[in-house]
Amino acid sequence: KNEVEQSPQNLTAQEGEFITINCSYSVGISALHWLQQHPGGGIVSLFMLSSGKKKHGRLIATINIQEKHSSLHITASHPRDSAVYICAVAWNTGNQFYFGTGTSLTVIP
Amino acid sequence: NAGVTQTPKFQVLKTGQSMTLQCAQDMNHNSMYWYRQDPGMGLRLIYYSASEGTTDKGEVPNGYNVSRLNKREFSLRLESAAPSQTSVYFCASSGTPQAGHQPQHFGDGTRLSIL
Numbered sequence: 001k002n003e004v005e006q007s008p009q010n011l012t013a014q015e016g017e018f019i020t021i022n023c024s025y026s027v028g029i030s031a032l033h034w035l036q037q038h039p040g041g042g043i044v045s046l047f048m049l050s051s052g053k054k055k056h057g058r059l060i061a062t063i064n065i066q067e068k069h070s071s072l073h074i075t076a077s078h079p080r081d082s083a084v085y086i087c088a089v090a091w092n093t094g095n096q097f098y099f100g101t102g103t104s105l106t107v108i109p
Numbered sequence: 110n111a112g113v114t115q116t117p118k119f120q121v122l123k124t125g126q127s128m129t130l131q132c133a134q135d136m137n138h139n140s141m142y143w144y145r146q147d148p149g150m151g152l153r154l155i156y157y158s159a160s161e162g163t164t165d166k167g168e169v170p171n172g173y174n175v176s177r178l179n180k181r182e183f184s185l186r187l188e189s190a191a192p193s194q195t196s197v198y199f200c201a202s203s204g205t206p207q208a209g210h211q212p213q214h215f216g217d218g219t220r221l222s223i224l
Contacts, residue, residue, distance in 0.1 A: 004151065031210045043199065045212035086151070090210070096167060097142075097213065099151035 003027070006087050006100035013107050019074040021103045023087030026068065030090050034061050034072050037084040037102065046072075046085075077107045111135050115200050115216035122190045122223050130185040130219050132200030139205045141183040142167075142213070143175060145196040152199065158183055159205075190223045197221070 003026040013019055023032070034046040047054050047061040049070065054061050058077075063070040074081055087100040113134045122128055134141065139160045144152040154167030156175040164175050172194060174186045183202075187194055198219045203211040 033212065035213075041197065041218050043201075043215040043218075045214070048210060048212055050210065088152075088213075096154055096157060097152075098168075099144075099153070101149065101151045 004087055004089055004098050004100040006085075006103050008103060009101070010104045011106070013077050013105070015078060015107055015109050017077050017107075019077050019081075019105065019107075021072045021085050021087075021105070023070045023072070023100055024068060025087075025089050027091065029068075032063055032070050033088040033090075033097070034070075035086040035088060037086060039083065043086070074105075077105075079107045079109050082106050113200055113202055113214050113216040115198075115219055117219060118217065119220045120222070122187075122221070124190060124192060124223060126190050127186065127188050128190065129187075130198055130200070130221075131182070132184065132216060133182045134200075134202040134214065135181065136202060136204070136214060137180070138202035138214070139180070140203045140211075141177065142201045142203075143173075143183070143185045144199045144201065145169065145194075146199060146218075147196050155185065155198075192223045195221060195223045 005024045007022045031050045033048050037043045049063040058075045060073040084102040084104050086102045088097045116131045142157045143155040146152050153169050155173050158164045158177040161180045176184045200216040201213045203213045
């Protein structure tokens, strides 16, 4: 049973659109991570959040601990943002990570 | 900057063959992980090592063994490969303390097909 849920599974956007990807989880966590998987398969870490909000360039990540929910926003989307975005959580117990199934984003010029 | 290096990148095996996937990191990280990624499923943890000399089972350990050879290297072995082990395998590492609060650094993956 996958306890990390992402939505939507697939997303197509026009270049310049504002994009939101959502992640919900079922129990208390110590941290939540957003990852990006490029079409070639490589995975890079974008953000680690335990509270509040973080911003890096056109990417913004927020987390609401009480609602067990996080969002990843992309402002002024660009075709190079096309990738799979993965949410991962580290539970309060232990150092293991559990991953969502990912959101596949395609940005059309 | 090598980061996390996995070898091989591709491998085709016959059912019953054995092989070892190699992983090395040069970031002086204590924690290392092996995951598999299958279509429609999230990354799933096979084994992890919180520090040199320790290993622990993850979500899907059956059919695999691991060795934390030293702080840099963490290998994954398939003793008798089965078609169900066809997958993309990723090695990752992260710093401590509180590995959950540290970003994970991933290798490029190994595409393994079992015929």
